[in-house]
Amino acid sequence: MKTGIQPALINDPFGDPGLLVQFLLEKRVLLFDLGDLSAVSNGTLLKVSHVFVSHTHIDHFIGFDRLLRTFFGRETTLTIFGPENIIQNVAGKLAGFTWNLVELYSESLTIEVVEVRQSGLLKGTFRAIDRFKLCNERQEPFENDGLIVDDPTFSVRTAILEHRVPCLGFALQEKPHININKDKLQSMKAEPGPWLNELKQSVLRSEADSTLIAVPLRGSESSQDIPLGQLKSDLIEVFAGQKIGYVVDTVFNDRNRKKIVKLVESADVFFCESPFLADEEARGQERCHLTSRQAGTLAREAGVKQLQVFHFSSRHKDCREQFYNEALEAFQGQPVSIEK
Numbered sequence: 001m002k003t004g005i006q007p008a009l010i011n012d013p014f015g016d017p018g019l020l021v022q023f024l025l026e027k028r029v030l031l032f033d034l035g036d037l038s039a040v041s042n043g044t045l046l047k048v049s050h051v052f053v054s055h056t057h058i059d060h061f062i063g064f065d066r067l068l069r070t071f072f073g074r075e076t077t078l079t080i081f082g083p084e085n086i087i088q089n090v091a092g093k094l095a096g097f098t099w100n101l102v103e104l105y106s107e108s109l110t111i112e113v114v115e116v117r118q119s120g121l122l123k124g125t126f127r128a129i130d131r132f133k134l135c136n137e138r139q140e141p142f143e144n145d146g147l148i149v150d151d152p153t154f155s156v157r158t159a160i161l162e163h164r165v166p167c168l169g170f171a172l173q174e175k176p177h178i179n180i181n182k183d184k185l186q187s188m189k190a191e192p193g194p195w196l197n198e199l200k201q202s203v204l205r206s207e208a209d210s211t212l213i214a215v216p217l218r219g220s221e222s223s224q225d226i227p228l229g230q231l232k233s234d235l236i237e238v239f240a241g242q243k244i245g246y247v248v249d250t251v252f253n254d255r256n257r258k259k260i261v262k263l264v265e266s267a268d269v270f271f272c273e274s275p276f277l278a279d280e281e282a283r284g285q286e287r288c289h290l291t292s293r294q295a296g297t298l299a300r301e302a303g304v305k306q307l308q309v310f311h312f313s314s315r316h317k318d319c320r321e322q323f324y325n326e327a328l329e330a331f332q333g334q335p336v337s338i339e340k
């Protein structure tokens, strides 16, 4: 099984937090948080369609300007999700620049901002051509299960977590899909057509390998019956849908613990903050951040396949391996009692 998405941290675990997810079969990138983006090329940034901001502390939002600089003057729409007050935060950023020359650009950027609140979604639009004045504010119901994007190729869910201010955790689910190898189709002398969609459906329905599929031949009226099993090995690639969890800047308490475990349950990769070491639980509670052991515990309780800790405190520059070891020990080990 292959996967169609590639998630990677933008910076070193001691740098600003942020996750970049590349879609390998389409020109699309998703960004989780907008910290320091200097490691990302303009070409990659221009593929960004959706941005998911956990909260607007400066290490998670300073990169907004870079994103704006890269997209300004282009006819495209960027959608930014964030917690309560994100519309005002974006408005404040945009108000920091002078936009009297926007009419000179032939293409106009649109920024759609979606504020995730307990009570529902608040949406607002900023258009370059209107000098980024906030318009079209509207409220929509918030799905109970936290679904905020449902695209043909992926969906994203969120949970509102506690970090003195509301902070969003996210789960990205890539949808399973099937890719037809065009070169193989050519060499089989098969004629493309609606039968390829039926073939995909047969695979998704897990029909028997012996099922015969009528394959129309190029330049002829006739078709050839080929077993599904043979077409599966010769012609198609099946991409399993990966699930990616992303949780930063949150405190370890029962409410958050339940929400995080539900959100990232069975994720293939769980990116989880771990600013503090295992013996700093009191400090973590006070600052509303997780320790390495708490990150490992959440990963184990959620049954994720792989844990990647990051957002390490710069006070512990010499303890890189300790963060990983403590998180891994809790991830693989026995349940630990947690102080509240």
Ligand SMILES: [Zn+2]
Residues within 6 Å of the ligand: 017, 057, 059, 060, 248, 249, 311
């Ligand atoms: Zn942070």
Ligand SMILES: [Zn+2]
Residues within 6 Å of the ligand: 055, 057, 163, 249
């Ligand atoms: Zn924070």
